[in-house]
Amino acid sequence: MxxxxxxxxxxxxxxxxxxxxxxxxxxxxxxxxxxxxxxxxxxxxxxxxxxxxxxxPSPVERRAAAAQFAEILGVSPSAVETVLSDSWQARHDGQLPSTTEVAVHLADCCNATAACVGELEMLLARLAHARLxxxxxxxxxxxxxxxxxxxxxxxxxxxxxxxxxxxxxxxxxxxxxxxxxxxxxxxxxxxxxxxxxxxxxxxxxxxxxxxxxxxxxxxxxxxxxxxxxxxxxxxxxxxxxxxxxxxxxxxxxxxxxxxxxxxxxxxxx
Missing domain, CATH: 3.40.50.1000 (HAD superfamily/HAD-like)
Known part of the structure; x- marks a missing residue:
């Protein structure tokens, strides 16, 4: 996404x-x-x-994905969209070189517990598979x-x-x-x-x-x-x-x- x-x-x-x-x-x-x-x-x-x-990705797909992240992170979908937008450069230029590091970064930015990292990784993988x-x-x-x-x-x-x-x-x-x-x-x-x-x-x-x-x-x-x-x-x-x-x-x-x-x-x- x-x-x-x-x-x-x-x-x-x-x-x-x-x-x-x-x-x-x-x-x-x-x-x-x-x-x-x-x-x-x-x-x-x-x-x-x-x-x-x-x-x-369409705007509808973007909102649907944000809602899934929000449910895991315990924040609003709009907060997730902001975090994803703000982290675009880091996720795409190698500053966050693995799915695990992306998940950790999202959790940190949303003040979520480390316990949700594994679930975030699985969601990222599912969305990537669907996107391809x-x-x-x-x-x-x-x-x-x-x-x-x-x-x-x-x-x-x-x-x-x-x-x-x-x-x-x-x-x-x-x-x-x-x-x-x-x-x-x-x-x-x-x-x-x-x-x-x-x-x-x-x-x-x-x-x-x-x-x-x-x-x-x-x-x-x-x-x-x-x-x-x-x-x-x-x-x-x-x-x-x-x-x-x-x-x-x-x-x-x-x-x-x-x-x-x-x-x-x-x-x-």
């Missing part, structure tokens, strides 16, 4: 992205009139997690990308409960590499993260395509790191919670399911 810091702009609405035919996403509408050769087909695809591979459930159509798209020879990686701002639940998710087996902010010690758009995932994949920046819904200034961050980037419409709908979103004038596609066709058509126009 991602709880943006209260000091960071939070958006629950998403401007309708300008989607394009697959060829236009890759090459632009003016390619046929240009003598410039198209860029080489990417050999690696790097994907955001929340809002891209799995749905971004992927649509069957998305899993099929990942399989197509794999069969096409693409190297796949996840790059995500994530707390340790997500990182610890990852290997048990249906998504894990589809990826050659995964970089979570809580393990890398930085959050998007820090270039350290983009360098780390390229290093894990053993590819150069120009060989990679970054795909995400745009939270955390990730698309511009990927371009600054030398990658190409494409935006996907936020998975879970426009009401999904997101932070650090910046405007994007680049190309966009409907969803990750469109990526196999996008890569298949690369260089054919």
């Amino acid at each position: 991602r709880y943006p810091p209260t000091s960071t702009p939070l958006s629950t609405t998403l401007p309708t992205p300008t989607t394009h035919p697959v060829g236009d996403v890759l090459f632009g509408t003016s390619l046929q009139r240009s003598s410039v050769a198209p860029a080489p087909r990417p050999i690696a695809v790097i994907l955001d997690l929340f809002g891209t591979l799995v749905a971004a 459930q992927a649509d069957a159509s998305l899993l099929r798209a990942l399989e197509r990308l794999q069969r096409g020879g693409a190297k796949l990686a996840v790059l995500s701002d994530a707390s340790p409960d997500i990182a610890e639940a990852w290997s048990r998710s249906a998504l894990a087996s589809h990826f050659d590499a995964v970089v979570f902010s809580c393990r890398a010690g930085a959050v998007k758009p820090d270039r350290l993260l983009f360098r780390a995932v390229l290093r894990e994949l053993h590819v150069a920046p120009h060989q990679a395509l970054y795909c995400g819904d745009g939270g955390g200034d990730e698309l511009a961050g990927a371009e600054r790191a030398g990658m190409r980037a494409v935006r996907v419409e936020r998975r879970g709908g426009a009401s999904g919670l997101v932070f650090g979103e910046t405007s994007w004038s680049g190309r966009a596609i409907r969803d990750v399911e469109a990526l196999p066709s996008l890569l298949d058509s690369w260089g054919k126009r």
Whole structure:
């Protein structure tokens, strides 16, 4: 569950992205009139997690989770939301590197007894497992990308409960590499993260395509790191919670399911 810091702009609405035919996403509408050769087909695809591979949490889901934490901690749901928001940076940049330490921190901030830490850990694990459930159509798209020879990686701002639940998710087996902010010690758009995932994949920046819904200034961050980037419409709908979103004038596609066709058509126009 991602709880943006209260000091960071939070958006629950998403401007309708300008989607394009697959060829236009890759090459632009003016390619046929240009003598410039198209860029080489990417050999690696790097994907955001929340809002891209799995749905971004909705306000309703956020409130429901806060209520569950509140029942364990003996405080109000609004108090829990404040603590989760205030601790977002520490949970996502490695200051709290394990689910146990997150649970201890939440208990301390709410003046709860240490006896509730174990129950908090179990709740964090259950919520993380639920958050990582992927649509069957998305899993099929990942399989197509794999069969096409693409190297796949996840790059995500994530707390340790997500990182610890990852290997048990249906998504894990589809990826050659995964970089979570809580393990890398930085959050998007820090270039350290983009360098780390390229290093894990053993590819150069120009060989990679970054795909995400745009939270955390990730698309511009990927371009600054030398990658190409494409935006996907936020998975879970426009009401999904997101932070650090910046405007994007680049190309966009409907969803990750469109990526196999996008890569298949690369260089054919």
